Amino acid sequence: MEKRKSGIxxxxxxxxxxxxxxxxxxESFNFVDFLHDTGQKxxxxxxxxxxxxxxxxxxxxSAFAGNPLMIDTELLIEDGLLEEAAINDRPVFQKRKVKFxxxxxxxxxxxxKSFRIFRVHAVHRFQDEYWKFLDEHAWWLNDYAMFMAARNxxxxxxxxxxxxxxxxxxxxxxxxxRDELSDEIEFQKYLQFVFFRQWHRLKAYANQxxxxxxxxxxxYVSGDSADVWANTDIFKLDDQLKPIEVGGVPPxxxxxxxxxxxxxxxxxxxxxKRDYDWWVARLHFNLRMYNCVRIDHFxxxxxxxxxxxxxxxxxxGLWLPAHGHALLQILKDHLGDLPFIAEDLGTITSEVDKMRxxxxxxxxxxxxxxxxxDAANKDLPHNxxxxxxxxxxxxxxDTTLGWLKSAKPxxxxxxxxxxxxxxxxxxxxxxxxxxxxxxNIAVVPMQDILELDTKSRMNTPGTSEGNWEWRFQWKQLxxxxxxFLKELTSKYNx
Numbered sequence: 496m497e498k499r500k501s502g503i504x505x506x507x508x509x510x511x512x513x514x515x516x517x518x519x520x521x522e523s524f525n526f527v528d529f530l531h532d533t534g535q536k537x538x539x540x541x542x543x544x545x546x547x548x549x550x551x552x553x554x555x556x557s558a559f560a561g562n563p564l565m566i567d568t569e570l571l572i573e574d575g576l577l578e579e580a581a582i583n584d585r586p587v588f589q590k591r592k593v594k595f596x597x598x599x600x601x602x603x604x605x606x607x608k609s610f611r612i613f614r615v616h617a618v619h620r621f622q623d624e625y626w627k628f629l630d631e632h633a634w635w636l637n638d639y640a641m642f643m644a645a646r647n648x649x650x651x652x653x654x655x656x657x658x659x660x661x662x663x664x665x666x667x668x669x670x671x672x673r674d675e676l677s678d679e680i681e682f683q684k685y686l687q688f689v690f691f692r693q694w695h696r697l698k699a700y701a702n703q704x705x706x707x708x709x710x711x712x713x714x715y716v717s718g719d720s721a722d723v724w725a726n727t728d729i730f731k732l733d734d735q736l737k738p739i740e741v742g743g744v745p746p747x748x749x750x751x752x753x754x755x756x757x758x759x760x761x762x763x764x765x766x767x768k769r770d771y772d773w774w775v776a777r778l779h780f781n782l783r784m785y786n787c788v789r790i791d792h793f794x795x796x797x798x799x800x801x802x803x804x805x806x807x808x809x810x811x812g813l814w815l816p817a818h819g820h821a822l823l824q825i826l827k828d829h830l831g832d833l834p835f836i837a838e839d840l841g842t843i844t845s846e847v848d849k850m851r852x853x854x855x856x857x858x859x860x861x862x863x864x865x866x867x868x869d870a871a872n873k874d875l876p877h878n879x880x881x882x883x884x885x886x887x888x889x890x891x892x893d894t895t896l897g898w899l900k901s902a903k904p905x906x907x908x909x910x911x912x913x914x915x916x917x918x919x920x921x922x923x924x925x926x927x928x929x930x931x932x933x934x935n936i937a938v939v940p941m942q943d944i945l946e947l948d949t950k951s952r953m954n955t956p957g958t959s960e961g962n963w964e965w966r967f968q969w970k971q972l973x974x975x976x977x978x979f980l981k982e983l984t985s986k987y988n989x
Contacts, residue, residue, distance in 0.1 A: 499987070500536035500936055501534075501536065501537065501936065501939070502709065504940045505526065505538070506541040506552065506953070507519065511966060513585065514568055515586070515602075516565070516588075517966060518565050519565055527704050527706055528704070530704075530706045534981055535984065538707075538708050538709065539709035539789070543565065543710070544558065545561070555720065557639045559635040559636075560636075563606060564595070566606065566689050571689065576689070577608060577609045578608070582605060595964075610681075614681075628692075632687070634776070638721050643721070645676065648675075653718070654723075698784075702786070710789070711791055712788050713792070714792040714795040718757065726773055730759040730761060731759060738757075740760050741755070742760050743755045743756045743812065744792075746810060753812070755807075760815075761817070774822050775829075778826055778835075782830075782834065788834065788836070789835070793839050794839060797846050797850050798847075800812045800814060801815045820853070823853075823854045827854060836859065836884055840889075855882065859884050859885075860873070860934060862885065862886070866906045869909075876928050879932050886938050893952050894949060900918065900949070940953075951967075953965050
């Protein structure tokens with residue numbers, strides 16, 4: 496990633512469109528056109544998995560599956576996999592927010608209709624492609640489809656509360672349930688076939704237009720996921736398959752009591768005995784999905800904050816060693832250069848810095864963190880080295896305009912040393928600071944291009960309500976904003 500480039504951070508769900516949620520259809524192609532027209536080389540997104548509790552893309556039912564809510568209904572009609580009449584009764588959805596429950600209620604009924612058409616009328620047209628997909632993805636898809644079908648069968652209960660023989664994956668019980676739920680299992684596989692078909696069409700279009708897609712791999716997986724249910728041996732679980740220890744981070748910038756994520760932590764010794772096969776497969780899979788991958792909570796590959804499962808906060812944990820070096824070396828032996836970005840925010844040790852640098856991975860800088868101390872602050876552009884990605888903010892930050900309005904007095908005073916302008920002009924100046932920096936890559940959330948305030952924030956860590964809902968509308972994008980982005984990209988050789 497030596498060449499200077501820039502891009503926009505926008506999740507698929509935040510795109511406009513009529514389905515109540517951003518999809519892989521026409522509007523995603525329009526967004527690629529916008530990126531191409533303004534000279535952007537990167538589109539960074541959040542994880543694409545089927546979101547679980549709280550609709551968080553960082554708490555998915557699978558580390559491999561795609562979210563069926565992102566399937567575009569109009570593309571299904573184009574492909575002969577849905578009749579137009581099926582979307583005639585589409586509800587009127589909010590344009591500025593995703594109402595996940597309302598979208599899911601409508602969309603799954605439409606997707607069921609599509610599945611029936613596929614089985615009765617279209618299977619012969621897609622037969623070779625479908626069977627090839629099932630064959631290539633069987634190693635994760637069979638467990639995932641069974642998991643989702645069983646989850647529906649057990650009325651949405653998390654898998655730890657299922658009937659014991661299924662919870663423990665006893666062969667006889669699994670065979671009986673597999674027969675009983677065969678239609679639902681096939682439906683789940685069909686959803687993944689359609690999702691990946693639409694996804695790879697979009698990725699190919701982006702790449703043809705000189706836009707690379709940056710994906711996102713959360714370090715941990717959700718406890719209520721096909722990944723844990725089907726691979727209990729690689730997580731620290733007790734004899735009832737409940738987590739003994741869970742992940743999080745100690746008290747930091749975001750929270751005085753730390754962040755208790757609650758995800759089961761990996762048993763790295765067990766992974767070592769398996770040659771890290773699950774992790775290697777996961778990262779290889781993501782590199783087929785995306786051109787480059789951000790590894791979220793990268794420091795957890797060097798050492799991780801392990802919290803006893805009974806704790807109410809993340810304060811009483813322990814740093815334990817992970818085997819990131821061994822894992823990254825296997826991947827380097829396979830791939831040569833590693834197209835990863837290390838999310839190395841927060842308190843980072845010299846060991847984490849060394850692991851990042853040993854594999855020549857770019858780290859992250861965030862301008863919203865740059866004004867909290869003095870001129871030596873590592874997030875200030877004059878302290879950067881080239882091999883970094885600079886962001887004005889991330890999906891976990893307020894929008895930059897929101898942050899500017901709510902910054903502490905000492906941050907505002909520090910900011911004025913660098914940007915002595917009215918608040919409306921400070922936002923554009925910060926975007927320019929990112930683009931002007933020596934960092935090889937600059938990425939700006941779409942909210943900052945649109946100059947939006949806190950109401951358009953994507954996520955507030957430590958809260959469970961109202962996150963991940965934000966969507967934009969094309970009418971919010973002014974010609975002056977588009978011109979500013981294009982000129983900035985050219986001016987700073989991005």
